[in-house]
Amino acid sequence: MKKIVYLSAVAVAAMAFTLAKVEIKIKGSDTILPLAQKQAELYMKKNPDASITVVGGGSGVGITALIDGSTDIATSSRDLKVEEKLKLKEKNIKEVIIAYDALSVVINPKNKVKSLTREQLEGIFTGAITNWKDVGGDDEKIVAYSRESSSGTYTFFKEHVMSKKNYAPTVLAMPATGAIITSVSQTKGAIGYVGLAYVNKSVKDVAISFDGKPAVMASVKTAKDRTYPITRPLYVIYAGASEAKVKPFVDYMLSNDGQKEVIALEYIPVK
Numbered sequence: 001m002k003k004i005v006y007l008s009a010v011a012v013a014a015m016a017f018t019l020a021k022v023e024i025k026i027k028g029s030d031t032i033l034p035l036a037q038k039q040a041e042l043y044m045k046k047n048p049d050a051s052i053t054v055v056g057g058g059s060g061v062g063i064t065a066l067i068d069g070s071t072d073i074a075t076s077s078r079d080l081k082v083e084e085k086l087k088l089k090e091k092n093i094k095e096v097i098i099a100y101d102a103l104s105v106v107i108n109p110k111n112k113v114k115s116l117t118r119e120q121l122e123g124i125f126t127g128a129i130t131n132w133k134d135v136g137g138d139d140e141k142i143v144a145y146s147r148e149s150s151s152g153t154y155t156f157f158k159e160h161v162m163s164k165k166n167y168a169p170t171v172l173a174m175p176a177t178g179a180i181i182t183s184v185s186q187t188k189g190a191i192g193y194v195g196l197a198y199v200n201k202s203v204k205d206v207a208i209s210f211d212g213k214p215a216v217m218a219s220v221k222t223a224k225d226r227t228y229p230i231t232r233p234l235y236v237i238y239a240g241a242s243e244a245k246v247k248p249f250v251d252y253m254l255s256n257d258g259q260k261e262v263i264a265l266e267y268i269p270v271k
Contacts, residue, residue: 023051
């Protein structure tokens with residue numbers, strides 16, 4: 001009898017542990033994905049009762065998931081659109097900036113171009129400029145890569161770099177940021193734009209000039225002091241009803257430990 005009682009106590013304890021497990025789903029921005037994954041990993045080590053899954057797909061995908069209730073947190077590298085705010089109105093949403101990002105323009109390492117102006121970028125991605133010789137490069141066809149329209153990076157670039165003009169039909173839409181890096185590294189005439197954290201030695205970062213000012217390379221320092229012109233906030237968005245569950249993790253993202261990972265992964269801290 002004592003054995004049966006003991007086993008029952010163990011079962012109850014196990015059930016209580018299971019019930020106490022906090023499961024959080026995070027979905028959205030590919031730009032934020034490496035940061036959110038690392039912060040979730042470290043948070044779970046400190047909080048064994050937490051289970052956090054993080055997936056990308058684009059800011060729009062994450063926000064749609066928040067609207068339909070299939071994610072607890074949406075990550076976004078752009079502001080909410082008016083129609084999204086209307087759909088989320090009843091959810092009493094919270095938007096929190098957890099880091100900032102520099103949007104880097106990358107080309108193939110064999111390309112001799114070192115800098116581009118905002119106007120030249122607009123021309124390249126709207127199709128008005130189609131050859132590198134027109135912007136100081138070799139006589140080489142430009143192959144422009146972009147994220148697909150569900151991406152917050154796609155929207156931000158269109159609004160802040162292209163003056164809200166449409167992308168040319170020839171611009172190749174890629175499903176993920178990593179795919180842009182791979183494509184640009186393999187194509188001599190290629191150009192694309194990615195979050196600073198994704199830049200590696202397989203591509204070449206280009207200095208950017210806005211409004212006639214000197215061209216500046218993207219870096220944590222130049223993004224932090226705002227001398228680099230293409231910077232943006234990165235958000236986590238959640239419903240008020242989920243606040244008790246998700247806020248401890250959001251607070252961790254903003255904590256000293258969480259912000260150390262922001263710096264380590266070459267994002268820009270909130271302070």
